[in-house]
Amino acid sequence: MGKVGIVSYGAFIPIHRIKVDDIAKTWGRDGETIKKSLGVYEKSVPSLDEDTATISVEAARHALARAGINPKEIGAIYVGSESHPYAVKPTGTIVGEAIGATPSLMVADYEFACKAGTAAIQSCMALIETGMIKYGLAIGADTAQAAPGDALEYTAAAGGAAFIIGKDGVIAEINGTYSFTTDTPDFWRREGRKYPAHGGRFTGSPAYFRHIINATKCLMEKMGTKPEDYDYAVFHQPNGKFPRAVAKMLGFKEDQIKHGLLCPFIGNTYSGSSLLGLAAVLDVAKPGERILLTSYGSGAGSDSFDITVTDAIESFPKEKAPTVSQLINRKNYIDYAIYAKYRDILYWE
Amino acid sequence: MGGEAVSRFWREIPQRYNLIGTKCKVCNRIYFPQREVCPFCRRKSIGKMEEVKLSGRGKIVTYTIIHVPPKKFEGQAPYAVAVVELEEGVRVTSQIVDCNLDKIKIGMEVEATFRRIQDDGWTGAIYYGYKFRPVEKHEDKK
Numbered sequence: 001m002g003k004v005g006i007v008s009y010g011a012f013i014p015i016h017r018i019k020v021d022d023i024a025k026t027w028g029r030d031g032e033t034i035k036k037s038l039g040v041y042e043k044s045v046p047s048l049d050e051d052t053a054t055i056s057v058e059a060a061r062h063a064l065a066r067a068g069i070n071p072k073e074i075g076a077i078y079v080g081s082e083s084h085p086y087a088v089k090p091t092g093t094i095v096g097e098a099i100g101a102t103p104s105l106m107v108a109d110y111e112f113a114c115k116a117g118t119a120a121i122q123s124c125m126a127l128i129e130t131g132m133i134k135y136g137l138a139i140g141a142d143t144a145q146a147a148p149g150d151a152l153e154y155t156a157a158a159g160g161a162a163f164i165i166g167k168d169g170v171i172a173e174i175n176g177t178y179s180f181t182t183d184t185p186d187f188w189r190r191e192g193r194k195y196p197a198h199g200g201r202f203t204g205s206p207a208y209f210r211h212i213i214n215a216t217k218c219l220m221e222k223m224g225t226k227p228e229d230y231d232y233a234v235f236h237q238p239n240g241k242f243p244r245a246v247a248k249m250l251g252f253k254e255d256q257i258k259h260g261l262l263c264p265f266i267g268n269t270y271s272g273s274s275l276l277g278l279a280a281v282l283d284v285a286k287p288g289e290r291i292l293l294t295s296y297g298s299g300a301g302s303d304s305f306d307i308t309v310t311d312a313i314e315s316f317p318k319e320k321a322p323t324v325s326q327l328i329n330r331k332n333y334i335d336y337a338i339y340a341k342y343r344d345i346l347y348w349e
Numbered sequence: 350m351g352g353e354a355v356s357r358f359w360r361e362i363p364q365r366y367n368l369i370g371t372k373c374k375v376c377n378r379i380y381f382p383q384r385e386v387c388p389f390c391r392r393k394s395i396g397k398m399e400e401v402k403l404s405g406r407g408k409i410v411t412y413t414i415i416h417v418p419p420k421k422f423e424g425q426a427p428y429a430v431a432v433v434e435l436e437e438g439v440r441v442t443s444q445i446v447d448c449n450l451d452k453i454k455i456g457m458e459v460e461a462t463f464r465r466i467q468d469d470g471w472t473g474a475i476y477y478g479y480k481f482r483p484v485e486k487h488e489d490k491k
């Protein structure tokens with residue numbers, strides 16, 4: 001048994017997509033201009049019968065199908081999301097039951113805007129390092145809501161990824177992690193409200209960029225690494241532009257970020273965003289390759305991870321569950337009327 | 350709906366979430382939903398019924414498209430409801446999701462997925478369970 005790391009992973013993205021053009025047309029805006037300014041072409045949309053619990057279960061089942069471990073060996077489940085179906089009753093209880101991990105199990109739901117899933121990974125790492133559990137299941141999933149006509153409506157999407165963390169049969173070792181957190185009111189949703197509010201332009205420099213840059217730089221300093229030491233880099237993806245810009249500011253090249261950059265095709269899956277990017281990278285990564293992952297959650301904070309793929313990935317049965325690119329390509333376009341029905345936006349707050 | 354429905358749903362969680370049926374260890378017949386006694390072996394099967402997790406894979410035996418649904422499913426219409434025969438031989442009735450209604454056909458291979466079944470309005474409990482969708486092949490076609 002070596003370092004703590006990723007034993008298995010699974011992803012899920014709902015089948016429905018709406019084009020940015022269709023949303024723009026509804027509100028009398030120019031689709032081309034919006035696509036260019038956001039770097040997003042279409043986004044995923046959940047069906048009426050999908051929510052963060054169903055997405056989490058699908059992703060967790062995909063991870064288990066590949067892991068070949070007994071679900072009873074999972075000692076903790078942490079689900080990170082900002083769209084848990086219940087305000088009081090943990091999503092993790094539903095996931096635990098649906099994958100057969102109950103009842104000898106620790107469960108809690110996490111909330112930290114779009115970075116709750118990476119916080120879940122850190123908690124699992126600590127529980128494994130201290131020997132409290134053998135395997136932990138960390139999930140980041142969301143069905144993001146945006147007010148009709150709001151700028152966020154072009155990107156707020158649905159999806160999630162699940163990671164089984166442990167020390168046995170690790171396909172990717174986590175060499176280190178670092179978090180950078182401050183009180184920054186860039187985006188919030190008050191208790192009981194359906195749609196979030198945001199600080200407009202304020203979401204850029206002092207929020208997303210400051211936290212990702214600091215977390216990533218401090219992690220690299222701690223690990224003694226430079227951008228060129230990494231084969232892949234994944235950053236939180238609120239749109240198609242920000243992750244490219246932050247990568248450039250940190251000294252990463254397009255080649256390093258392209259595999260994990262999914263926002264242009266599925267939108268911002270919030271807690272699923274950087275973790276789906278990591279899953280997409282693991283779908284293609286080879287032994288010895290090194291991955292940098294930095295999430296971002298409004299409010300605000302970033303978790304940065306230094307990950308090295310092991311030889312075990314060669315015999316890892318990826319084909320037992322769909323890859324991220326298969327999930328992205330499995331799609332059904334809907335128009336704004338169906339979208340409005342699916343997202344309940346006919347019921348205005 | 351109140352406590353009654355919630356407690357009935359809670360008791361059915363193993364079968365609704367994970368398709369847990371029962372197998373008669375005398376004649377090897379599998380039942381879903383679960384039975385306490387095998388109708389073929391009767392008294393001989395008492396104490397010989399064991400829980401078995403069904404694979405969740407099967408084929409559509411027959412189906413119908415619902416255009417005028419019950420109130421709780423109004424937003425979803427039109428949708429398909431099918432009788433699915435699972436690999437283990439048992440038949441279940443389920444909604445078919447993630448499939449264009451004109452693509453559904455008898456004999457189509459389907460697999461179980463995890464979805465919301467219904468809820469008790471905005472303030473009530475949410476009930477989850479299985480629905481079926483077309484089987485996906487996991488090879489990359491780029």
Ligand SMILES: [Zn+2]
Nearest residue numbers: 373376387390
């Ligand atoms: Zn019998």
